[in-house]
Amino acid sequence: MFRRGCVLSLIALAGLTGALAAPVAAANNGSGSRTRPAPTWQPPAPRAYIVFDQATGVVLASTNEHQTFLPASTVKLMTALTALEKLPLSATMPISGRAAGVPNMNIGAKPGQTWKLDDMLHALLMISGNDAAYAIAERVGGTVEGFAALMDATGRQLGLRDSTFSDPAGLDGREGLAGGSHMSAYDLAVVARNARALPDIASIVRLTHYEFTGPDGGHKLDNHNNSFLTKYAGADGMKTGFTKLAQNSLAASATRDGRTIVAVMLGSYGGEIGTASWAMALLDGGFRTVPGSPGTGEILPPVKAYAADARAGLLNSLAKPLGSSGLATGAPAAAPATGAPVTTGPARGVSVAGEHVSTSAPSRSGDRTSIARYLLVALGVLLLLGFAGRRRVVARQRLRSRSGALDVADP
Numbered sequence: 001m002f003r004r005g006c007v008l009s010l011i012a013l014a015g016l017t018g019a020l021a022a023p024v025a026a027a028n029n030g031s032g033s034r035t036r037p038a039p040t041w042q043p044p045a046p047r048a049y050i051v052f053d054q055a056t057g058v059v060l061a062s063t064n065e066h067q068t069f070l071p072a073s074t075v076k077l078m079t080a081l082t083a084l085e086k087l088p089l090s091a092t093m094p095i096s097g098r099a100a101g102v103p104n105m106n107i108g109a110k111p112g113q114t115w116k117l118d119d120m121l122h123a124l125l126m127i128s129g130n131d132a133a134y135a136i137a138e139r140v141g142g143t144v145e146g147f148a149a150l151m152d153a154t155g156r157q158l159g160l161r162d163s164t165f166s167d168p169a170g171l172d173g174r175e176g177l178a179g180g181s182h183m184s185a186y187d188l189a190v191v192a193r194n195a196r197a198l199p200d201i202a203s204i205v206r207l208t209h210y211e212f213t214g215p216d217g218g219h220k221l222d223n224h225n226n227s228f229l230t231k232y233a234g235a236d237g238m239k240t241g242f243t244k245l246a247q248n249s250l251a252a253s254a255t256r257d258g259r260t261i262v263a264v265m266l267g268s269y270g271g272e273i274g275t276a277s278w279a280m281a282l283l284d285g286g287f288r289t290v291p292g293s294p295g296t297g298e299i300l301p302p303v304k305a306y307a308a309d310a311r312a313g314l315l316n317s318l319a320k321p322l323g324s325s326g327l328a329t330g331a332p333a334a335a336p337a338t339g340a341p342v343t344t345g346p347a348r349g350v351s352v353a354g355e356h357v358s359t360s361a362p363s364r365s366g367d368r369t370s371i372a373r374y375l376l377v378a379l380g381v382l383l384l385l386g387f388a389g390r391r392r393v394v395a396r397q398r399l400r401s402r403s404g405a406l407d408v409a410d411p
Contacts, residue, residue, distance in 0.1 A: 043274025047267030048185040051286045054260035057300035060286045069266040071183040072241030073128040073170040074249045077195045082154045084307040086140045091117040093139035106131040113215040125204045126223045133169035159301030160187040172245050188264045192251040194305035205237035228276045252279040261286035
């Protein structure tokens, strides 16, 4: 009897334990939260973007592309373009108190120092040096305000539609000149395409690290765009931007199998990581399109940016005047960096925004010999004409004398 009671008690206890364990197992093995994977964070989409093919200018995807936003430091691509059209890369620039005192990210330039444009461009495009932007603006435009007018003029030349420029560093609000520049994603795409086409800019924006010696000593620059450059296959540029008012902006480019795709974004609230993630996704979509695809049907204007150094190289490559042989430089003509056609004509020195670019002048000895010959021939012709005229006058006088003698002799 006792044994039977123990067995029944054990059976009841096992059943109760199973009943209590069943809900827990169902919670763990069913749709309970303990085994469900954590939701993946999705960064918010940028308010405006464009993806395009660098070679053709075909827009592959876009949204709000003609709405204007504060561009933050991505406007520095336009600053670099405008400067390189006016100054050779070897140009130097003095640092004013205004440039040295500009707020936020700086290279540390001091008033009275003189920096090279090449080093300033690296600081401008890699670490977003605001003092570099202001120093470049003052060197090219005389004042920051004068440079803003030059940026507007360059924008018209490149085919921008929606933008107005003021602050060359991308500062806005009370810190920025006139509240800051305003750009559309379409216009930023046009600027990025032109910047990517200039070797002086393309060679900088792909760097992850750069070292140089300035007037104050050595500098080591780590690109602010390294999170994209080091993580995305084929990444080769271009420029980040951020202010509290603008939030994040980015121009990102990558090249795979000889094809370059560029994505530009404005008004991104996803932070640096979220903005870079969107850039990668947009570029992935661009690379998935078939080359030659019509995309959205919109095509960016052709590249029109032309650097001062390229113009000087073109002048050096021009042939001598007709009638002489050889080239002005005595060396084979080099094709200009931007692929501009080479025409023939006399090579001469030019002055570009205060920087004299010397070019080899062709020999004038052949021209002087030809001129001397022409003068001798002309002098001989004049002498012959004078001699003929004199003979005619003498003949007339003799004829008159004979006529008078005949009249007197006749009764």
